[in-house]
Amino acid sequence: MDKTLRKGLQLLETLAASNGPRGAAELGRELDLTRSNVSRLLGTLAELGFVRRADEAGRYAATLKAWEIGMRIMSRDPLRRTAQPFLRALHAETGLNVFLAVLDGDDVLYLDKVEANTISHVSAQPGMRLPAFLISSGRAMLAWHKPEMVGARVASHPRTAGLDRDDLSADLTLTRERGWAMTVDGSREGVISLAVPVFLADLPVAAVAMSGPKAELDQKRREALLPALLNAAARISEALAHIG
Amino acid sequence: MDKTLRKGLQLLETLAASNGPRGAAELGRELDLTRSNVSRLLGTLAELGFVRRADEAGRYAATLKAWEIGMRIMSRDPLRRTAQPFLRALHAETGLNVFLAVLDGDDVLYLDKVEANTISHVSAQPGMRLPAFLISSGRAMLAWHKPEMVGARVASHPRTAGLDRDDLSADLTLTRERGWAMTVDGSREGVISLAVPVFLADLPVAAVAMSGPKAELDQKRREALLPALLNAAARISEALAHIG
DNA sequence: GACTTCTGTTGCGTATTTTGAACTATAGGA
């Protein structure tokens, strides 16, 4: 059960998702807790260093401690570790933004990104979630799942605006047949994205994606770039198999 | 007080620092908790998604949930957000690895890094901590602190191997006079690192550092690169002042 | 400026919650 731990972590999570510092009453209303309860929880979270008083008025903000702990976890992640050199090579070869993503529930979670060091505000960032159907990485992974499982997900997910179930189904079939996924204006207007799944024991455990401006990626260019993407994903799959 | 929250977060932290999956008894010994207590805490952490059973034997490992939450926190960090474009510009101008770091207690905490996309295993990674005295970023920030405060830190810190207090004190004075810090073989053998503090309201709140191989960075090259570093730090300070 | 209504924090008594020992079950090693 451990109710206190539950509430404390929920509180931390809420604070992490908040834009600015927040007070106890406000947080209490959002989480259905009393002011005094929230106040005390914030006090202990502050003692532990996960939170700090931002105002003299008693509003709190999340510190970087959770980030630090999270980075330590991520630094050991075997998927990211084995994939990273291949992602860098792929970026070097294509000049495009390169992503590594996994499927978590109905979302895609971005694990890594290699981008040009120019100031290009890519929408997808490591740590972000996006609905799997909208983006190429998600479709690449879904295409290798059982159709009935995918169907259930389409039906259950609310954000299917402008996306017919049959269209999606057809796209996934096509994706699986040709071996790669593509979305146009998926995560961001004017962006084309290509993705290929990474397999471990015949399961699509991740996806490698690369994206660039629509104007730059005409069909000829895409065809020229695809082999590098397919190769990168294949080599990551192979490397994963050797690790375990 | 909130003892349960305390223990739960301590458990998560320990698990995040562990190399592989760990069992309840083992963790209990390390944290002075009973097996049943740890077992229950792990159960709720698993329910909340922060931890998962890695073995069928009942050993647990941290998931990426803490990382995800942490990344959401970091994505809003004003220091990193304002610094990032300048760090990228500095990297583009110099070709060196560029770092952003803050001082936390006796350690330096790396917030960001811009490096060449080639496979170069830099020792410092975002999220990592290193003793402030050892590395240029730390010295850059310490040099603008009150000497007595620094002295207390030197005395208290155990890892002062091969580092005389007077030598350090002299180096900090020199650093402050010339406006930048330098370490040779600081974080890693064969690496030279240069750093300059970033100020907010006359306090050294961060440091920008850049590093490269000793062979590449002779004095002539260093003198050529320094203005870019000083300029980057100054512009970040200025940008910070405009934000608040 | 006085008033009203928020805010965060803190005692305190109650009762909910957590706790640790004992117990079961299972797995690995000698």
Next chain:
DNA sequence: TCCTATAGTTCAAAATACGCAACAGAAGTC
């Protein structure tokens, strides 16, 4: 095969966290 690890569960005892109320202060309103 036994022995000793392990993890997980039950239950009564007790420590703990809870909400209410009270207080102090801030912020907005008339």
